[in-house]
Amino acid sequence: MDKSVIYATRELPGLVEWAKHNGQFQVEFNKEDRNLTYDELNEVAKASDALITVLSDNIDKSFLENNQHLQGISNYAVGFNNIDMDEAKRLGIPIGNTPDVLTEATAETALLLQLMMARKIKRAMSAVRDGNWTAWEPTVFNGYDLQESTVGIIGFGRIGQSFAQKMWQLYKCNIVIWPRESAKRAECNFPFRVVEKEEFFQLVDVVSMHCPKTPETENLINSEFIAKMKKPFFFINTARGDCHNENDLLLGLREEKVLGVGLDVTNPEPMSRKSPLLKEENCVVFPHIGSATKKTREQMTLMCLENILASLKRSPLPYSVYDPFKV
8 A cells, every 4th residue: 555645845743753753654855045936835745645834834715726645734834824814715635733732842933032122232242252342341232121011912812821921920911902893802911901002102112913824914114114103112923933023123113213122033034134034132132933942843743643543544633724624
């Protein structure tokens, strides 16, 4: 009997080890340190029974139409905006993802970005590296106190709630939530308020994004948004780069309407090494490391494989976005 072919579009932690112990499957993966092109992705899909994909893979309508034979796709992420879900449902292709497991790691990344901006860590580290630290100075590198500041959360799912909880527990921050009906139903062990947009613009000192890319959130943080903010604010994005406009953020920094920019996702991604944002001392950029802990990444691999094995058996997926097998 021919082995089912599982193809991963990037080398994933734990994948090789799993394949060694599951020889009934043929497990292959992209061995190059880059994303596959669209044509390359189509080519490997033709020879595969199931795919493990990443957010940078464009699983659009045309791709799915050309690869209707696929028995399952699992995204190595919580998000799935890179997949045409309407077409996947029309074709009956199961789609999985990796929820929950990366919640704490990503919330910690948002917290780290906030602390680095507030304490001017980028500038301080540059002074040490460049030999400009010559003596202790009482007036240099003074940052911003976060105690009792107001944190505005856009996207109040698991990650948004975890970040908000950390900011409340550490600094007793006031937590306000961008208006959304689902947020009003959230139950948390810390105080928060869902406010209308006008009050959000009035109160917030920190804006942290934890939302998916949707028509409402795409390019949300732009010059118009910045102009509506009543106070200079810190901006954090560990969600989707498509949700902010980097030219507008740069202008906001230079006009001192934005106190600091902390990004784990960029637009485009990866960010160009020539991006003027990288030259700003109050801008911190990470290379999309929100879920980058060994335990988290290995667990994400296992979750994807569990989804794929279920789809190959035509059984319900344990972590599904769309599942034609669920009763």
